[in-house]
Amino acid sequence: MKIIDGKALAAKLQEELRVRVEGMAVKPALMVILVGDNSASQVYVRNKARAAERIGIKSETLFLPESTSEAELLNLIDKYNADEQWHGILVQLPLPAQIDEDKVLLAIDPNKDVDGFHPMNMGRLWTGQPVMVPSTPAGVMEMFKAYDISLEGKQAVVLGRSNIVGKPMAQLMMDQNATVTLCHSRTQGLKAICQKADIIVSAIGQAEFVKADFVKEGAVVIDVGMNRNAEGKLCGDVAFDEVAEKASLITPVPGGVGPMTITMLMKQTVTACERLTAGFDNERVDK
Numbered sequence: 547m548k549i550i551d552g553k554a555l556a557a558k559l560q561e562e563l564r565v566r567v568e569g570m571a572v573k574p575a576l577m578v579i580l581v582g583d584n585s586a587s588q589v590y591v592r593n594k595a596r597a598a599e600r601i602g603i604k605s606e607t608l609f610l611p612e613s614t615s616e617a618e619l620l621n622l623i624d625k626y627n628a629d630e631q632w633h634g635i636l637v638q639l640p641l642p643a644q645i646d647e648d649k650v651l652l653a654i655d656p657n658k659d660v661d662g663f664h665p666m667n668m669g670r671l672w673t674g675q676p677v678m679v680p681s682t683p684a685g686v687m688e689m690f691k692a693y694d695i696s697l698e699g700k701q702a703v704v705l706g707r708s709n710i711v712g713k714p715m716a717q718l719m720m721d722q723n724a725t726v727t728l729c730h731s732r733t734q735g736l737k738a739i740c741q742k743a744d745i746i747v748s749a750i751g752q753a754e755f756v757k758a759d760f761v762k763e764g765a766v767v768i769d770v771g772m773n774r775n776a777e778g779k780l781c782g783d784v785a786f787d788e789v790a791e792k793a794s795l796i797t798p799v800p801g802g803v804g805p806m807t808i809t810m811l812m813k814q815t816v817t818a819c820e821r822l823t824a825g826f827d828n829e830r831v832d833k
């Protein structure tokens with residue numbers, strides 16, 4: 547068994563981005579909007595700010611109260627859409643109950659949608675013309691590349707069908723010629739499906755759900771989950787110690803997918819800046 551070191555790979559890719567940004571006349575700028583005081587979200591936005599700083603990306607985090615109305619948030623998004631100094635706009639999810647997430651994602655200019663969550667960018671991904679790719683699945687694909695994991699003809703199983711992880715993950719792997727099975731809470735016979743997989747990507751948010759008997763000898767196991775176990779310790783969806791004995795490659799939590807997510811978000815911000823300063827428009831230009 548070998549551990550896929552997301553932290554080290556993220557550091558390497560961030561250094562490459564730093565060099566790329568050094569050569570840019572206009573420095574990329576990212577606006578992160580956090581509504582409410584979700585403690586996990588605070589950690590994530592702090593990690594994003596740190597990575598931006600290391601790379602030379604300007605970033606600002608707007609901390610809005612839990613009581614913020616949908617109209618207030620939509621107004622702010624309009625403001626940053628129109629403001630040329632910002633190339634990326636990210637609204638941290640989840641949002642408080644009074645705010646409709648779909649409306650918010652639709653309001654962000656697709657050219658500035660560094661999360662790749664706007665329906666336009668989602669649609670482009672599914673039709674094979676990606677511009678902005680959701681950062682978590684993009685980070686997993688970078689791991690496959692860095693560790694020479696070919697997806698060609700492989701049986702891949704994705705656990706979780708969310709718009710931000712499971713669905714784009716399945717699409718990206720299919721695009722690399724894997725045969726993908728997308729599982730969710732209504733899937734019957736989930737364990738047996740996993741047992742046939744060459745590659746398992748778990749993104750369900752259930753601590754230690756994927757056990758050793760789910761996993762074929764030699765499979766690759768990617769753990770996207772970010773959970774707290776009974777002792778309050780950060781852990782993934784995979785029972786790491788027992789699964790590690792069967793997997794050929796496995797990601798840890800922390801230090802696996804999380805740092806890659808942050809890094810791909812930074813990469814998209816750099817790309818958004820390059821495209822916007824070159825005058826590309828997502829809605830009109832087929833590039």
Ligand SMILES: NC(=O)C1=CN([C@@H]2O[C@H](COP(=O)(O)OP(=O)(O)OC[C@H]3O[C@@H](n4cnc5c(N)ncnc54)[C@H](OP(=O)(O)O)[C@@H]3O)[C@@H](O)[C@H]2O)C=CC1
Binds near residue numbers: 712
């Ligand atoms: N490391 C990183 O960078 C990131 C980590 N995460 C983490 O990944 C996990 C998933 O996130 P996200 O996609 O946003 O979560 P969602 O809650 O939006 O989606 C969870 C998905 O998992 C499915 N699911 C839940 N329980 C089970 C189960 N017991 N068996 C099978 N399927 C199940 C759900 O099924 P159904 O659709 O039927 O309800 C749903 O499709 C979370 O732990 C989150 O914190 C998320 C983003 C980035």
Ligand SMILES: Nc1nc(=O)c2c([nH]1)NC[C@@H]1CN(c3ccc(C(=O)N[C@@H](CCC(=O)O)C(=O)O)cc3)C=[N+]21
Binds near residue numbers: 639772799801
């Ligand atoms: N609009 C939006 N975009 C997102 O990309 C988004 C989001 N909302 N909401 C929440 C999820 C989750 N997410 C993570 C970011 C960083 C780590 C991360 O840095 N993880 C580290 C350490 C985390 C820790 O110490 O708690 C690690 O796994 O090693 C994890 C998860 C982005 N998300």
Ligand SMILES: [Mg+2]
Binds near residue numbers: 643645
């Ligand atoms: Mg909501």
